[in-house]
Amino acid sequence: AQSVTQLGSHVSVSEGALVLLRCNYSSSVPPYLFWYVQYPNQGLQLLLKYTTGATLVKGINGFEAEFKKSETSFHLTKPSAHMSDAAEYFCAVSDQGNTPLVFGKGTRLSVIA
Amino acid sequence: DAGVIQSPRHEVTEMGQEVTLRCKPISGHNSLFWYRQTMMRGLELLIYFNNNVPIDDSGMPEDRFSAKMPNASFSTLKIQPSEPRDSAVYFCASSFRIGGAGELFFGEGSRLTVL
DSSP: OOEEEEEOSEEEEETTSOEEEEEEEEOSSOEEEEEEEEOTTSOEEEEEEEOSSOSEEEOGGGOEEEEEGGGTEEEEEESSOOGGGOEEEEEEEEETTSSOOEEOOOEEEEEEO | OOOOEEEOSEEEEOTTOOEEEEEEOOTTOOEEEEEEEETTTEEEEEEEEETTEEEEOTTOOSTTEEEEEEETTEEEEEESSOOGGGOEEEEEEEESSTTSSSOOEEOOOEEEEEO
C-alpha cells in the first residue's frame, strides 16, 4: 500500500527566504503525487501534481516540486517566501491514479517578517 | 460552480447523540470521498463512493459510523451514538476520478465537537 512521510511537522522561514518542504513516498507502482495547501478553517486546495512526463512540476503561487524516483521524493520548494504562504501543506500519493489519495500528516509553514 | 458544500460547518453535541454530516459534491463529479482530520492522525480516508456506490469503507472506524449516497448530488455521514473521540474535522471531497488524476476538490469541512 502506498504511504507518505513528511519530514518536519513545522517549518519556519523568514520572509523572502527559500521554502523547502520535504515529502517521501512509498508506492509499489508508478505514483501520482500531489501537494495540497490548507489555510485556517478551510478545505484543502491543490497546489500542484505529478502524473507522468516532466519531473519538475510548477504549481500556483510560485511553488514547484520535483519527482525523484531514485530518492522516492517529491519535495516542495518556493524561491522566496511570502507572508501569505503561511499555511498547512500536505503531500499525497495515489497508485497510478487508480487509488484514492493517501495524505501525509502535513507540515505547518510559518513565515516570519 | 459553488464547489463542494458541506453542512453544518460546526456541530457541538453531547456524547450519545446522533450526528449527521451532509455533503453536496460538484455537479458532474462521479467520485466522492469522506476524510477525517485530527491532530494525532492527520487526514484519514473513511469511505469513498464511485457513481453513488460505496467502493471501500475499510477506513470507517466502527459500526457507529455509516455513510450513504442516495444520488449523485448528496451524501451523508452519520455517527450514532457519538463519542468524545469522534471530535474532529470531517471533510467531503469530490473528483472526476478515484485516483485524483482529476483534481480532488474539498469542502470547507464540518468541525464536530462531542462533549
